[in-house]
Amino acid sequence: MTHPALELIDTIYTGNGWKVRLLCGYLGVTLQRRSLSIVEGDLDTEAFRRINPWGQVPVLRTREGPWLAESAAILWYLARGTDFLPTAALAQAQVLQWLFFEQTQHMVNLAQPRLWVELRGTMKRDDPAVLAWRELGDKALACMEAHLQLQHYFVGDRPSIADVALFPYTCMAEQGGYDLQPYPSLRRWLERMQALEGYVPLL
């Protein structure tokens, strides 16, 4: 029995979609990729809402058939049974802790300045809203720096989907006006992730 191909729907520049392609690169898993355009309104169609009712990318067509949304849930699905997802109870929970940290403390503050300053160009680096995001985002980066002063990867002694999830928006932080100079351990971790076999760049 052959499984249907894993199909990923994303947009070209999304860091959340990059996470999935990055993990597949490290794992040597082949994806069919289809990139939609937010500007063209591709996510705001009846057809796409049947795939994801809350209208966001990335989404993955699973081996079982149904579409799966939420980048971190997709990472979990693809990493099960591989070295990128530990099996012990505490280590799994710590991976999840960083996945939720990424979505609620990190990504939201790092992605928005990049979107409005770099990609759309409708805000400047010193707009009050951008400065507010950067204050919270720098708090998240400082937490990561403190953790990476103690260990090379976020959970245990080898890369997991916690690292994969945190990589894209950290790597692109400077596009939103962040300065990574104060975070030397974070910068070494970024280099470590880029040196892993199978690394896939955004473009």
Next chain:
Amino acid sequence: MTHPALELIDTIYTGNGWKVRLLCGYLGVTLQRRSLSIVEGDLDTEAFRRINPWGQVPVLRTREGPWLAESAAILWYLARGTDFLPTAALAQAQVLQWLFFEQTQHMVNLAQPRLWVELRGTMKRDDPAVLAWRELGDKALACMEAHLQLQHYFVGDRPSIADVALFPYTCMAEQGGYDLQPYPSLRRWLERMQALEGYVPLL
């Protein structure tokens, strides 16, 4: 060998902490609970930052010793090996999908109006910021309603931590000015959750 007791640090009114106590009620698991006060500055101390560097409750002291943050990661840790966490790959990923939906689309928009309108009293129900949260929150509630028209629980045919995570802020939505009348399937699901053995109210 006896395990050290599971210890939960929360605040009295937090819905994120309620999730953990609710699951423990359903599972019949005993927790030591210690409630801190945001107003008294308990979360902004050196001692608490050693427990959670990003300064949020709830946190759980695990059986293995380390403290675990992020309510959804705590739910996962406690539910492993129980009926509240399915084991199949797709079902687990779907549970995670709803856990991330709860944190990024649902909780953020339902908790804020409750906090500023009901608990702090510094905003009114028709303030522009509250109306903006409510527009997004109603989108999340409509997604849940559509899903619950098809099935009794969020994943599979029995309650999981996806239901436990989504329950508290949905149950308290009216405190933030939400009207649940347009969501009959959602209201029946709330009643179903309250009727389960071991149900624990907020206070």
